[in-house]
Each structure stands twice: as C-alpha cells, then as structure tokens.
Amino acid sequence: MVQPSRARSRPRGRASVASVAGELLLTAGVVVLGYLAWQVTLADAVMGERQQEAGRAFAQQLDAASGADGGAVAEEALRTDAPPAEVRADDRESFAVVHIPRLGEFERVVGEGTSRAVLDSLQQGLAHYETSAMPGEVGNFAVAGHRNGQGGPFTHLDEMRLGDRVYVRTEQAWNVYELRNHEYVPPTAVDVVAPVPRMPEVPADGRYLTLTTCNPEWSAAGRLIAYATWVGWSPAADGMPAELAAAIGEA
C-alpha cells in the first residue's frame, strides 16, 4: 500500500493578511539588523572601494592631461625648487589625487571646498579647505576626510607614523609630503589649517599639508589632525615617483 507523502498529509496553510504582514515585518527587521552590521563592518570597504575606483579613473584622466605614460615611473630624485603654481579649482571640482601608502592601497580624489557634497561623494571623499593653499604652494594645503562612513578615507589616520609619505598628484606635478605629527584638537581649532599650522599670526614660511578627520571614531566630539611638511616634487609628465611605485608594488 502506498503511503501518502508527508507534504500531502499536512494541511495546506493559507496566507492571511496577518501572516504576510508578519513575514514582511520579520524581513524588515532582518534588513535593518543587516544595515547595522554592515555599517560597522563592510560600509567603508564597499564605499571606499568606489572612491578608489574613482581615484584610479581620475588618475588616468590626469595622466592623459599631463601627457604622462600610464605606468611610467620617474627615476629622477625629487626636485626641491618651487613646484609649478596650481590653478584654483572651482567649487566641488576634482583637482588632485592623494596616495598614502601607510593607509594601504589609498588613492582618493580631492574636491574643492569642504562641503558635504564633496566629503560624502563616492567620486571624491577628500575635501580641500577652500581658503588653504593649493598643493605645493607656500602655505598649508589642508584636506578633510571622513573617519568612518561614506568611504571613511581616514579611518586609520591615527596609525600613520613619523616620516610616512603623502603624495599629492595634480595635472602638473606630484608633491610629496612627510608626516611630522598628530594632534587631537576640539572641533573649533580653526588654526590647524592656518598657513603655518597652529600659528595664525605667522605669515606663510613653508609648504605644509594638514589632514583633518573626526575623533573618536563615529563621533564629531573632537578632531584628529595629521601634519606633514613638504619634501619635494616631480613633474607629472615624468610619471609616478619611484618611491611610491615601489611602495605600491610591495603592498
């Protein structure tokens, strides 16, 4: 005798409005919990990768504009004479790419002005203080970036060490800076982006780089600042500085 299958013998439940609503609510709960887990684990990997892609694409544009051969490496030592003057970018315009080997495969686009439009953009992510100097200019080239979220370029800014190089690449030149120190400041410490950082009364005397981000993580209670000083430049047309090429190759 053939046994009826278990599926057939079980009463077939009909979906009611309440059961569908319940299942939708459970699903919504899972999706929301998923968002929470995603925000603290995968968010900056996913969105940061979009910014990296944008960085690579913009770097190719700069290569084309400067006449540099894509994978070219400049073998000459960095020059320490005055680098070419940069033309100020329009608000929200992309004008530079920053490489920081200490932060891993880091290649992000700098946009003009510290608006949310630039900071939150997956095409940019680094925001140039519009009143600060341009790359290589005498004064302070100051850039803000999120610590967490929206790509979180500066999540590990606190792990940079003395002497770590920061490469700022424009259509004309690679300007190279070297990390000097960190500082933890309140959000109101506007003089960190002064021409001479922390000395607003002193006129510009050298070429500095200031990076600003949130501190602690996921909080706007304070700011983490990284200061760097200029070490030299090389023409964009010659290609990537050999030292950076080596650092990327090792990474």
Add this chain to the structure above:
Amino acid sequence: MYAALWRILPGPWSVRLLIVLALVAAVAYALIVHGYPWAMQTFFPTPDPVIE
C-alpha cells in the same frame, strides 16, 4: 508568503533549497553593494570631519 514561494519553486526540496539560498545571496549582495550605501548616503550622515 514565503510558504507560497516555497510551493512555487520547482523540483525536489534539495533543488528548492539551493534556489532559495541563491535568492538570499542575491538579495544580500544587492543590499550590501547598492541598497545599504544608498541608505547611508541618504539617511545617515556621518560625523563632520571639518574644522570650523
């Protein structure tokens, strides 16, 4: 709703299970790569890193 989905799927239960897992994976991928980034950009501004 999900019971109805299970009944619509073809094949024996092992095949259905594979299809369901594939669907779940596809939905999870779409959320991680597209849905959640959009949600963060739209609804969850992260702390301001600017000095002002």
